[in-house]
Structures are given as structure tokens and as C-alpha cells.
Amino acid sequence: MILRTFQESRPTLYSAQTSPGNGKVCGVCGTSVLAQYRNGVPDEQQWKAAFDHLLSETDYPLIALQPTNLLPTCKFCNSDAKLAKDVLHNARKERRLSFDPWKESAFGLVQMGIDFHATGPAATITFVPNNPVVAEKMETWNAVYDIKQRVLGEFSSLGLKISDDLDLDSLTDLRLSLFKQQRKRLACMRVSPYNYWRALLYAGMRALRDDELDQVRQLFQEVYASELADCDAIFGDLLA
Numbered sequence: 001m002i003l004r005t006f007q008e009s010r011p012t013l014y015s016a017q018t019s020p021g022n023g024k025v026c027g028v029c030g031t032s033v034l035a036q037y038r039n040g041v042p043d044e045q046q047w048k049a050a051f052d053h054l055l056s057e058t059d060y061p062l063i064a065l066q067p068t069n070l071l072p073t074c075k076f077c078n079s080d081a082k083l084a085k086d087v088l089h090n091a092r093k094e095r096r097l098s099f100d101p102w103k104e105s106a107f108g109l110v111q112m113g114i115d116f117h118a119t120g121p122a123a124t125i126t127f128v129p130n131n132p133v134v135a136e137k138m139e140t141w142n143a144v145y146d147i148k149q150r151v152l153g154e155f156s157s158l159g160l161k162i163s164d165d166l167d168l169d170s171l172t173d174l175r176l177s178l179f180k181q182q183r184k185r186l187a188c189m190r191v192s193p194y195n196y197w198r199a200l201l202y203a204g205m206r207a208l209r210d211d212e213l214d215q216v217r218q219l220f221q222e223v224y225a226s227e228l229a230d231c232d233a234i235f236g237d238l239l240a
């Protein structure tokens, strides 16, 4: 639902040999693989991704087992976030709109950025729907699968998370690495978890003014330097 629609994603999100998509990233959240792929293991013995009943068997028994109601998702979407939530009704039993994941997606309608809190820079997520209907569907997607909390949780240690693939040596180096990494992460959005979200975050960082981005760079450089010093102290023998 975030990585294009499931229909569009079929050739690349799912693997012909290892159905349904072992090793590929979950299209609902972009934060986890559908199921781990084990090298050298026959297809019939590979672990399988969960099939989420988009509409539950309990509430919608007549359509629960139709193929389009069975959505391959990661275990976090299925077993931790969604559980028994009804995509068509909120907690107060009021009707709400929901994406059809086979035909619709939030791709291109989410932005990430950096907010400057008193405690330091923090990642942000903003939905940018193109009309009120899509806005409601995006809120349902977030409410059912806890998208914002999960993504912002990943980036709660923001300095360390982005330091592992950005060059913080200078503002010029940082801008160049942001461009390169945004491109790489987008190209590989189905290859590794959070690649899509990292691409959005780097796009948001590229939009910062020079003085703002340099402030972020210096703060995160200190965090990363401290982590490197710890690494050298603990693993000095291995690094020699």
C-alpha cells in the first residue's frame, strides 16, 4: 500500500520461485521483509509470509476467503499492528474509507522531514493527500497498521541511523551523499526494509537550508564520533 499498489508490485514484490515473496519488503509498511528467504531450501519448505484477511472472517464470512481479500504482509503488519482491526470501521464503529491495496496506494503522498526540537533534530512524517477521500484512506492505513509510529520509532535514534550511510565530514559531502543515498534507496525500495522511508527522509533533509542542514550535520557528527570511539575501544584488536 506504500510501495505502489499490490497489483503493480506483483512482478517485483513477489518471487515466482518463492511465493509469496520471501526476501522482498512488505508493501503495506515498507519496514520489514514479507518472509526471510533461506538459501538452498526448497520452495515448499521456505517460510511463508502471513496472509492478512483484509476483511476478517468473523465480520465478513462471505468474502473472507476470496483471493483479493488475502493480502501478503509482514508479521508485524499482520500479528502486531492490525490484529482484529476492521479497515472499514473505526474503534467507535463508524464507517471509514480504506485503500483497496490491489488498486490504490499512498505512493508519492508521504513526506518526511526534520523538526528541530529542544531535545535535538527529530524525524517527521507528513501525509500530503491530493483530495479529502485519499486523506481519509491514508488515515485509515495509518490507524490500522501504525505506520507513523513504526517509522518514527525506527528513526528515534536519528543521528546513528543516518550516520551509517551518510558522509558527515562537510556540508558539501553531506549534500552529495544525501543525493546518492536517496537514489540508491529508491532504486532498492523492495530489497531492504526502510529503504523507501530512508529515501523520503533524505529528500526532506535535502530540502533544508544550508544552515539548518549544517546544524544537523554537526550534531550527528558528534554522536557518530562517540559511537566510533566506543567501537575502537571494544573492537580495536579486530580492526588492527
Ligand SMILES: [Zn+2]
Pocket: 026, 027, 028, 029, 030, 031, 032, 073, 074, 075, 076, 077, 078
Ligand atoms: Zn508490513
